[in-house]
Amino acid sequence: MTGMARETPAGDLRLANLTKRFGVFTAVDDLSLTIEQGSFFALLGASGCGKTTTLRMIAGLEEPTTGQVLLGDRDIARLRPYKRPVNTVFQSYALFPHLSIFENVAFGLRRRGIRSVDDEVTRMLSLVQLDGYGNRRPAQLSGGQQQRVALARALINRPQVLLLDEPLGALDLKLRRQMQIELKRIQIEVGITFVHVTHDQEEAMTMADTVAVMNAGRIEQLGAPADIYEFPATAFVANFLGQSNLLAGEATGAGGGDVAVTAHGTRFSVPAGRSRADHGPVHLGVRPEKLILVGSADQVPQGHQHVTGVVTDASYVGVSTQYLLRTGWGTEVSVFAANSGASERVPVGSEAVAYWDPRHAFLLPRDAADTDRTSPVLDEPVGAPS
Amino acid sequence: MTLLARTGSGEPPPSAPRPGRHRLLPYLLLLPGAAWLLIFFGVPLAQLAAASLYDPSGSLSTGYAMTWAFGNYPDVVQAYWPQFLRSFGYAGLALVLALLLGYPLAYAIAQKAGRWKNLLLVCVVAPMFTSFLVRTLAWKTILSDNGALVGLLRDVHLLAPDGRLLATPFAVVLGLTYNFLPFLVLPLYASLERLDPRLLEAATDLYASPAQAFRRVTLPLSMPGLVAGTLLFFIPASGDYINAELLGTPNEYMIGNVIDSAFLVRLDYPQGAALSFLLMAAILAVVFGYLRRAGTEEVL
Amino acid sequence: MRLSRWLADRWVMIVALLVLGYLALPILVVAALSFNRPSSRLSYDFNEFTLDNWRQPCATSDMCDAVVRSVQIGFLATVVATVLGTLMAFALVRHRFRGRSGINVLIFLPMATPELVMGTSLLALFVSAGVPQGFWTILIAHVMFCVSFVVVTVKARLAGMDRRLEEAAMDLYANEWQTFRRITLPLVLPGIVAAALLAFSLSFDDFIITNFNAGTTVTFPMYVWGAAQRGIPPQVNVIGTAMFAVALLLVGLSSLRGRRARRANLLAGPPGHLRRSS
Numbered sequence: 017m018t019g020m021a022r023e024t025p026a027g028d029l030r031l032a033n034l035t036k037r038f039g040v041f042t043a044v045d046d047l048s049l050t051i052e053q054g055s056f057f058a059l060l061g062a063s064g065c066g067k068t069t070t071l072r073m074i075a076g077l078e079e080p081t082t083g084q085v086l087l088g089d090r091d092i093a094r095l096r097p098y099k100r101p102v103n104t105v106f107q108s109y110a111l112f113p114h115l116s117i118f119e120n121v122a123f124g125l126r127r128r129g130i131r132s133v134d135d136e137v138t139r140m141l142s143l144v145q146l147d148g149y150g151n152r153r154p155a156q157l158s159g160g161q162q163q164r165v166a167l168a169r170a171l172i173n174r175p176q177v178l179l180l181d182e183p184l185g186a187l188d189l190k191l192r193r194q195m196q197i198e199l200k201r202i203q204i205e206v207g208i209t210f211v212h213v214t215h216d217q218e219e220a221m222t223m224a225d226t227v228a229v230m231n232a233g234r235i236e237q238l239g240a241p242a243d244i245y246e247f248p249a250t251a252f253v254a255n256f257l258g259q260s261n262l263l264a265g266e267a268t269g270a271g272g273g274d275v276a277v278t279a280h281g282t283r284f285s286v287p288a289g290r291s292r293a294d295h296g297p298v299h300l301g302v303r304p305e306k307l308i309l310v311g312s313a314d315q316v317p318q319g320h321q322h323v324t325g326v327v328t329d330a331s332y333v334g335v336s337t338q339y340l341l342r343t344g345w346g347t348e349v350s351v352f353a354a355n356s357g358a359s360e361r362v363p364v365g366s367e368a369v370a371y372w373d374p375r376h377a378f379l380l381p382r383d384a385a386d387t388d389r390t391s392p393v394l395d396e397p398v399g400a401p402s
Numbered sequence: 403m404t405l406l407a408r409t410g411s412g413e414p415p416p417s418a419p420r421p422g423r424h425r426l427l428p429y430l431l432l433l434p435g436a437a438w439l440l441i442f443f444g445v446p447l448a449q450l451a452a453a454s455l456y457d458p459s460g461s462l463s464t465g466y467a468m469t470w471a472f473g474n475y476p477d478v479v480q481a482y483w484p485q486f487l488r489s490f491g492y493a494g495l496a497l498v499l500a501l502l503l504g505y506p507l508a509y510a511i512a513q514k515a516g517r518w519k520n521l522l523l524v525c526v527v528a529p530m531f532t533s534f535l536v537r538t539l540a541w542k543t544i545l546s547d548n549g550a551l552v553g554l555l556r557d558v559h560l561l562a563p564d565g566r567l568l569a570t571p572f573a574v575v576l577g578l579t580y581n582f583l584p585f586l587v588l589p590l591y592a593s594l595e596r597l598d599p600r601l602l603e604a605a606t607d608l609y610a611s612p613a614q615a616f617r618r619v620t621l622p623l624s625m626p627g628l629v630a631g632t633l634l635f636f637i638p639a640s641g642d643y644i645n646a647e648l649l650g651t652p653n654e655y656m657i658g659n660v661i662d663s664a665f666l667v668r669l670d671y672p673q674g675a676a677l678s679f680l681l682m683a684a685i686l687a688v689v690f691g692y693l694r695r696a697g698t699e700e701v702l
Numbered sequence: 703m704r705l706s707r708w709l710a711d712r713w714v715m716i717v718a719l720l721v722l723g724y725l726a727l728p729i730l731v732v733a734a735l736s737f738n739r740p741s742s743r744l745s746y747d748f749n750e751f752t753l754d755n756w757r758q759p760c761a762t763s764d765m766c767d768a769v770v771r772s773v774q775i776g777f778l779a780t781v782v783a784t785v786l787g788t789l790m791a792f793a794l795v796r797h798r799f800r801g802r803s804g805i806n807v808l809i810f811l812p813m814a815t816p817e818l819v820m821g822t823s824l825l826a827l828f829v830s831a832g833v834p835q836g837f838w839t840i841l842i843a844h845v846m847f848c849v850s851f852v853v854v855t856v857k858a859r860l861a862g863m864d865r866r867l868e869e870a871a872m873d874l875y876a877n878e879w880q881t882f883r884r885i886t887l888p889l890v891l892p893g894i895v896a897a898a899l900l901a902f903s904l905s906f907d908d909f910i911i912t913n914f915n916a917g918t919t920v921t922f923p924m925y926v927w928g929a930a931q932r933g934i935p936p937q938v939n940v941i942g943t944a945m946f947a948v949a950l951l952l953v954g955l956s957s958l959r960g961r962r963a964r965r966a967n968l969l970a971g972p973p974g975h976l977r978r979s980s
């Protein structure tokens with residue numbers, strides 16, 4: 017759809033030292049980041065982490081306490097929302113209930129004084145596959161259709177940046193998957209910068225080129241989904257994006273390209289390139305699906321590292337079986353074994369060994385008081401809580 | 403009118419998009435309405451308070467002197483305490499009757515009526531569109547001595563051969579109940595309508611008998627509507643004098659009749675003002691005492 | 703046994719219908735009497751069926767004058783009270799300001815004050831200020847007691863409105879005024895209309911406050927009151943019945959519209975895409 021090519025001058029979206037305080041509560045704390053033009057960017061975090069406030073400041077619905085919102089070289093932080101080349105797909109859509117679908121989509125064009133909107137609206141409705149729905153009212157549409165109207169209503173204005181506030185939160189799982197793919201397709205087609213706010217890590221990873229994980233008003237880590245997942249920067253990220261086994265240990269220094277770690281009396285090593293600390297208290301992290309469960313230590317291949325324990329739980333979840341292995345020092349380690357038919361199931365109560373390739377492990381600095389973190393803490397959602 | 407029933411729901415969090423930007427705007431919006439209420443409600447009320455302390459020996463033609471005659475109050479209480487008692491007695495009796503009639507009605511419309519809900523609701527509201535004086539006069543016809551109802555009651559010996567319905571306390575209480583019943587039913591309906599029937603199922607699942615389920619679940623949850631409805635019923639009923647005038651005799655006169663004649667017949671303003679103020683004070687005392695017990699802050 | 707079970711299931715509905723009958727009874731009497739040719743002035747018995755009262759509702763011309771005056775006052779009071787009350791509702795829902803609880807009390811009190819007290823106190827004000835009583839003092843009084851009801855009704859509608867709709871409009875290039883005109887006003891309008899209807903019915907039917915502040919001006923309720931002493935002309939019942947019929951008609955029309963919209967929904971939505979109840 018080359019007709020959607022930008023007419024306004026190009027520009028990245030840049031947040032500079034953005035801070036928002038509500039009374040004594042700091043919702044967004046000195047946030048700085050650059051969102052490349054034309055990229056699909058996801059702000060991921062639990063509710064209350066400041067991601068929606070950030071979005072509202074970009075939209076102009078909230079005025080920053082300090083800091084700048086730069087679009088190209090222009091600071092738009094103090095412009096009224098209707099003066100910004102930015103549009104929003106609201107959470108639960110905020111479609112105007114008293115206007116038809118056509119008028120909802122045409123709303124932005126009409127406010128800017130454009131008289132002939134028919135062609136554009138028709139084209140937009142067909143982009144979101146709602147041809148012929150123009151005369152309906154929002155209440156007559158299903159959730160997925162309303163979601164697409166909200167998208168069309170924002171996109172028709174050809175904003176430089178499109179903001180999406182939990183746009184798929186109200187949809188059921190299957191529809192959500194469909195819409196994720198659909199959104200991605202449309203983003204590539206129109207080439208507009210998308211900034212997507214979500215608490216659903218899978219959604220963020222599926223769609224975004226770049227993900228920023230937010231916690232308590234700050235960004236914990238920013239990068240491509242695979243990079244963040246494979247090598248998280250903090251314990252929070254390690255357990256917010258997927259699940260990790262984090263064993264508390266002491267790093268005793270680097271040598272020969274590896275960092276040596278002692279945890280619970282056993283010596284492990286992690287490649288220096290996957291270590292964020294080389295001495296002092298650390299977390300040795302391994303993802304559950306990177307662990308392989310075998311019956312005894314002599315089945316562990318050369319160059320791999322392992323822990324031994326007793327299987328205390330085995331949950332069959334279709335694509336995989338999820339085991340809990342209680343180690344000698346009492347911590348339960350999660351192991352996901354793919355149900356590919358290649359290995360036999362391990363019965364509960366039996367002794368077992370979980371091993372891993374050191375290249376799959378990672379090393380994070382740790383607060384001295386922090387202990388093992390092998391399963392997600394209850395208040396840190398893993399995956400989609402809805 | 404059902405909106406009166408937004409009882410107990412807190413203020414919505416008012417959010418001004420740009421604080422400080424419109425600091426004067428709310429005052430400008432409030433000014434005309436608030437001024438109207440102050441001038442034509444607040445000031446007169448204050449003046450009425452003052453008038454209740456005027457020298458009772460003055461008259462409309464000679465003018466009144468402010469003598470801080472607090473004695474007006476004990477005087478009117480002494481002279482008219484039976485009418486005061488009767489007002490609250492009749493209004494209270496009518497309230498009990500209205501609750502007995504109105505609760506099942508509101509409950510049936512809210513929870514049992516299904517697709518007839520709107521129609522039944524219309525039936526409750528519709529009578530209010532016919533002038534209430536006309537309706538009260540219709541009761542006069544219905545209850546009249548040579549009417550069918552009295553004849554029937556005499557035939558089955560529920561009424562003595564010379565027994566009457568009209569011009570009795572019964573007629574007045576019946577008229578009060580009738581006239582203000584919709585004010586009780588509508589807020590009650592609004593809060594019963596929001597009652598999730600699954601809560602009652604849950605209660606019965608947890609071994610509650612129907613009576614217990616009503617007492618422990620339905621009744622507490624309908625409390626906001628019950629409080630609002632009770633007030634909307636009781637306030638006008640205790641100040642009413644139309645029903646006593648049209649359906650009763652001077653023996654059934656309520657305090658409203660006395661105030662009415664003090665102002666419009668006897669032209670005794672200090673006395674009328676003192677009576678009005680006593681009535682208002684008594685009602686407010688009842689209202690706030692009731693609200694404190696019911697534990698509902700914002701009523702309307 | 704079976705009967706007691708049947709009664710246990712349905713007694714609430716039976717009581718409700720009986721109560722509705724009690725509410726409807728006087729209306730039926732009024733409607734019947736509107737077709738009556740009374741045998742004498744003070745007789746309320748049904749004597750003979752006639753359509754005369756309906757053919758000549760203005761046979762007693764004072765009554766029609768009173769009805770016209772009531773409509774005039776009702777209309778003017780409704781307009782003024784609706785404007786004032788709506789402005790106040792906007793201030794209360796949409797703005798933070800000092801003195802909010804004082805304003806809430808000022809709005810609440812007129813609804814909690816017996817009409818009698820409002821009527822007498824206003825009378826005292828007008829007398830002491832030397833204002834001649836009549837049409838304008840009635841109007842002032844009616845606006846005063848209608849405003850609070852308008853505020854409460856509009857406030858409820860406004861508070862129930864989703865603020866994000868206005869944010870969405872501003873996000874879509876509507877400035878403050880356009881947002882108000884295109885989004886806020888149309889969405890609050892049903893509440894304003896309901897408030898106006900309520901105000902009109904309150905004003906049209908008011909007797910107590912009016913009676914204290916009318917001077918020699920006669921409204922319809924005052925005419926009825928006066929006539930009650932000397933015998934009511936059957937045309938009063940015609941007016942009562944007609945008002946009831948108009949109200950029913952309005953309700954019927956609006957519910958018909960609602961039903962048609964619902965049916966349109968059913969026809970318009972492709973199967974399986976009907977409103978998702980989540």
